[in-house]
Amino acid sequence: PGAVESKCTVDNGKAMRCWKDEEEVYFPTSYLKKRFDMTGKLGKDGSTFELYTSYAKMRTPESTYEPLGPFGHFATYSVETRDRVRCISAKTNVPMSTQWDPTPYYYPIQIAQYGLQHYSRIKIGLFTNSSLKIQYFSLDSNSNKTEDKREVLVGVKSNEWKGAAGMHETTERLFFNDEEKGKVVNISAGCLLIFIIKIIDDSFSDALANAGAYVYLDKSPDLHVVSFDWKPYDGNASFTVLAKMKQDDLLVLINYVFSEGNGKCVWQEEERSYDDDTIVQKPKKDGQVSYSYSYTGSSQYGEWSNVTRDILVDVSRALSSGDNRKKDDNVILHPGDIRLVSLGFRGQLTVRQQINQRVEQHSHAFRSAADWMIQNQDKKGGWAVPVERSIADRKLVLEPGWHSAMAQGHGISVLTRAYKHFNDTKYLLSAMKALELFKTNSSEGGVRAEFFGNVWYEEYPTTPGSFVLNGFLYSLIGLYDLSKLEVPVAEIDENIRMKIKEAQQLYSAGIRSLKQLLPLYDTGSGTIYDLRHVALGTAPNLARWDYHAVHVYLLKWISGIENDEFLSKTADRWIGYAYGKRAKHN
Amino acid sequence: PGAVESKCTVDNGKAMRCWKDEEEVYFPTSYLKKRFDMTGKLGKDGSTFELYTSYAKMRTPESTYEPLGPFGHFATYSVETRDRVRCISAKTNVPMSTQWDPTPYYYPIQIAQYGLQHYSRIKIGLFTNSSLKIQYFSLDSNSNKTEDKREVLVGVKSNEWKGAAGMHETTERLFFNDEEKGKVVNISAGCLLIFIIKIIDDSFSDALANAGAYVYLDKSPDLHVVSFDWKPYDGNASFTVLAKMKQDDLLVLINYVFSEGNGKCVWQEEERSYDDDTIVQKPKKDGQVSYSYSYTGSSQYGEWSNVTRDILVDVSRALSSGDNRKKDDNVILHPGDIRLVSLGFRGQLTVRQQINQRVEQHSHAFRSAADWMIQNQDKKGGWAVPVERSIADRKLVLEPGWHSAMAQGHGISVLTRAYKHFNDTKYLLSAMKALELFKTNSSEGGVRAEFFGNVWYEEYPTTPGSFVLNGFLYSLIGLYDLSKLEVPVAEIDENIRMKIKEAQQLYSAGIRSLKQLLPLYDTGSGTIYDLRHVALGTAPNLARWDYHAVHVYLLKWISGIENDEFLSKTADRWIGYAYGKRAKHN
């Protein structure tokens, strides 16, 4: 008994093709997908067709949260490969965003998440992801597979330092002993590559033609982090990492230059068109391509500073930096996708004869984020967002310079960890200052709002309030982190005592609100992202499934802290929604 | 190109049959119905299969509401045929409910709706429904089709009054002229039928054997309302209407007796079983069946009172009165389904020689409801519900004697109309008293609650609050009705002035709350019935589609009064939900 073609309509709409057998009528999957936002795909064994209510997996925390432990599942985050992250700034070593403005800017929440991601990886011992570990031990079968292979030193011997063709060995590449750094090499030659010279054979020599001096790097594909100390004497100093793409042998030059780069944090080197005097982007011809990162270092000219860069990340951000790039153009590279070739220097500078190559830079990234928080905290104790943010069709607009409870909370989560990890009180003092905005109303530049008398900490402190759930929950975690901080008794003063108590009170007030208002986010078949619709009188802003998953995760996180059955049961019900279990009707 | 059978799963659930053609996979309608509460049916021309999001039609008011006009679309209500309505009491002429208790009780909201239904029919001129009108003019082709056929008088001539066999013509059926009522007949014979005697031919004579006196009624199937004045002298007086079912010629005797009927308002006559001394219900044998209504009249023995009964309704409630009846056993009769045969009297009584037969009794029903409201208003100005009401799995329980804002509002809507319709100030005074409970909190026996500081009038004044939307909206209409009441200037005193102003303030406060809280009932694909889940921390209590339709209708009703775009747009969006238009996700 087969099926016969049949015509169907839904809600008096246009007809669609259906099939009808002896029992009933069958509706097309395309209708279900469109109407109910479902996802359909062939089952694993190919014999069944599977329909899913939610495309996002509902995860819950693996263990009870510890304030100084990993931050949720952030160890699995990869802030640096998000399409809206333009680059990891070579000036500050933290991410820059282009989410709401085409000119890269510092987004405090993203920076804090970058720090928490790397901190969590330290805590979990996940220095690299597991697929990478496998690659590491299989790709380079000749190499030594012991732990010390996670880090190598190059350039220690003076004969590793090659000069460009025609370079004067002694005057332009001078080896000596520095009081502070020991063995160093002084370089005083080379100029920045603007035109890349056609490569002749596989020797890379032409690509390095303009380097003052260079060293070949270790070929292990996992050792993609490069770190060294140098002392540039003026703005002409620069360095270049040459990497080779495994897929197509493309050579990628990443230049780090003292330049503001017109506000771009990474850009492709341009060549002047002789025809019309306009600047055109250099195509990927000749098997090589060149990008520059804006670099200024953390110190004055003539002073030592450390450089630590994850070249894998820098290459992926460079390759994703086209001017008219779309979301799909985001290039994500995995360890093994590139191999480092060399590190070259130009201009007037001194380099320590110890180039470090590593598999990761978690501690450096974490410290960079924490330091950014300290250096960019304003008088209000906040981390201002420098771009306008508008939501709800511009019904709610935040002018540049707004603060976010999520940034404040994340900031505190970074800083309390940095305080203990680096054992430096400056981080604690900064975390304490971050509380201030929690006590200031949105209308006065703070992040505090009320929903019918219930206090709320606003991710987007609009007027009227928007009451974004996930940002609020993250802000509570930050307050919790500070409220639980242990400080050596001898170091505790009245200010610390007061601020820790304040964090505790702000946290408790938030939890009370959460328990009151949580049901308002529940549609009986999913969740609502925020409560903007209450003040605006619009349709509820339903959370898409990945945000629904965030709601579930955060609720379980906090219900674990609070050991609260209502919160936990609500999260369980919300998990059910993602599997098609709807609330009953009357 | 045909379709091949295929296996499908949803959310990793159990496999179901699907069909697959060259383009995609097709899912069974049974899944869609179960999962999304949809309704499927064959299209009108039989060639298409139609799926519907909502089984309920979304109606909106036809015109702007007038406080003294029809009450919404209540003219189309039929309170008396609802399965939970046990009968229209023969004592009070208002409905009695068995919704929350098997013993029939007075439910003020239902009584008010009964009144408003009949008032609306008066205002709309819908004395009978349109299908009835057609039946009326087609069934009885020999009858006069003019307007006066809507009412006939029988029993005016003395020879219409038949005596039972063997009755003494003069002593037991005495015709004379009463000072007040004119021509009357005095009856002093007959006894109540307990055993119905087997009918021999089609003459009904045996069925009437025990009547003291009777008149044959008009045969027009539309004239199913019987009305007369009588003066019973003691509790043995009774009257019986004999009706015949069109479908199966079953004879139905409806007895109206001075009896409390063990708390039943209508019951089937029983016969004693000689075997075991238990009482068994008389089966529908012998082509006839007998029921009794508990009657006490509105006056003392020996005083005149009016009787007005809709026999069509009384027969349908009688036939639905089985002891173990289920919802499906509810018998709904339409004009034409029965024909009245006779009206008989027994015991010591006097009857006016003018039996009125009509097509409707709207004014009588409306006045009965309004009078019930006055006679049953308690000291607090409320109409208490005499049965327990529990909701949310008994998490919220109202003890017998609770008040409802919906009863108060509906009561006011009935009473303001009665005040103008019957031109009697007692109704206005009662309406004014009904305001009192709106100012008393639920916890103190009133109907006022607050949702995060927003005032609410509770259909079910539970603690914590339940915040049922539709009951609140109806209560606002009641307040509006009183706030807009016009009273002759000469009659206005300080009390009236104050109460009307109070109604206005209560209404305005309610509207403010409505505008604040309405978005909380919006799931983006439907509506929530109440806000019980907020305090209880449970899943939202989703409104089924017919309640969703009520929400839409009431919102449009009030948005029309308020001329408010937000309310109107919200209602429009809610209409969209019923046609599958969901709110967007972020």
Ligand SMILES: [Ca+2]
């Ligand atoms: Ca967010």
Ligand SMILES: [Ca+2]
């Ligand atoms: Ca209701």
